[in-house]
Amino acid sequence: MHPLVRLPVCALAVIAALAHAQAAPITLRVLAQESIPPKWIVGSGKMTGLCPDILAAIEKVEPGLRFARELETRSLPFLKQGLASGAIDGARALLESERRRQIAVIAGPPLYTVKHRLAARRGDRTTVSSMAELRLKPLINTPRSAAYAAQLRTLGLQVDDSNWVVKEEPIYFHVSRKTPLGARQLLDRALFTLRNNGELARIHASWARAR
Numbered sequence: 001m002h003p004l005v006r007l008p009v010c011a012l013a014v015i016a017a018l019a020h021a022q023a024a025p026i027t028l029r030v031l032a033q034e035s036i037p038p039k040w041i042v043g044s045g046k047m048t049g050l051c052p053d054i055l056a057a058i059e060k061v062e063p064g065l066r067f068a069r070e071l072e073t074r075s076l077p078f079l080k081q082g083l084a085s086g087a088i089d090g091a092r093a094l095l096e097s098e099r100r101r102q103i104a105v106i107a108g109p110p111l112y113t114v115k116h117r118l119a120a121r122r123g124d125r126t127t128v129s130s131m132a133e134l135r136l137k138p139l140i141n142t143p144r145s146a147a148y149a150a151q152l153r154t155l156g157l158q159v160d161d162s163n164w165v166v167k168e169e170p171i172y173f174h175v176s177r178k179t180p181l182g183a184r185q186l187l188d189r190a191l192f193t194l195r196n197n198g199e200l201a202r203i204h205a206s207w208a209r210a211r
Helices: 003-023 050-061 076-085 098-103 131-136 149-154 181-196 199-210
Strands: 026-029 041-043 046-048 065-068 090-095 104-117 165-176
Touching (some): 050 090, 065 181, 076 098, 076 165, 098 104, 104 181, 104 199, 165 181, 181 199
Antiparallel strands (some): 090 165
16 A cells, blocks of 8 residues: 555544643642641641642643642641752742742742731730831741731630731742643643632632631
8 A cells, every 4th residue: 555545544643642642631749838727728638728729720720730639738848849859840829039939930820919917915015017127026926937817816816807917928839940841831821710710819718708
C-alpha cells in the first residue's frame, strides 16, 4: 500500500494520543499551613475551611488541574522550603514578600484581603495610632505567622472587631518557580475566572460569617 494511503490512519492515531494527553489532568501537590481557622480546619479524618474550598472551586472550573492534598498541616517555614526546592507546587493564602517572590510566582488575583488589628490587655490604657509606634512597645504577641482576633478570643480575651485597622494586605496563591509553566497558566486562568464570576468573594464571605 502506498504510504499516502496509510497517512490518515497514522494521523488519527496521533490525534487520539493528543486527545488522551489533554484529557489527563495535571496534579499539583499542596500542603496545608499551620494556621488559625477558618483558613484550614483539620479533624475527623477530613480537611475543611477557606483554602480547601478554593482548591475545590479551582478543580471545578479547570478540569485540567487536580490537587494532591494531605491531612496534615505544616509550618510556614516548611512550606517556603518546599516551594524553593519544588517539593510542593503551591501554597495558598500567603502574604507577598521579597523572599516569596524569589522562590515562587503569584497565580491569579488576590484570594482575599486581610485586615490586621491590634488587641490590648483589658485595662491597658496604651494607644497606638501607627505601625511605627509598635516599635516603642515592650512586647507584641501574635499567633505563629499571623495575627487573628479569633485566636485571642479562644484565650478568653475580649476583642473588639470594630477597632482601628492597622494595615490591609492582599493574600495570594503562590506557585513554585519549578512548577511547569503550563500548570501555572492553568491555575492563573482558573483563579481569574473565580474572581470574575464572584466565587472567590462568595467563599470568603461564607467563612467570614461562620467565624
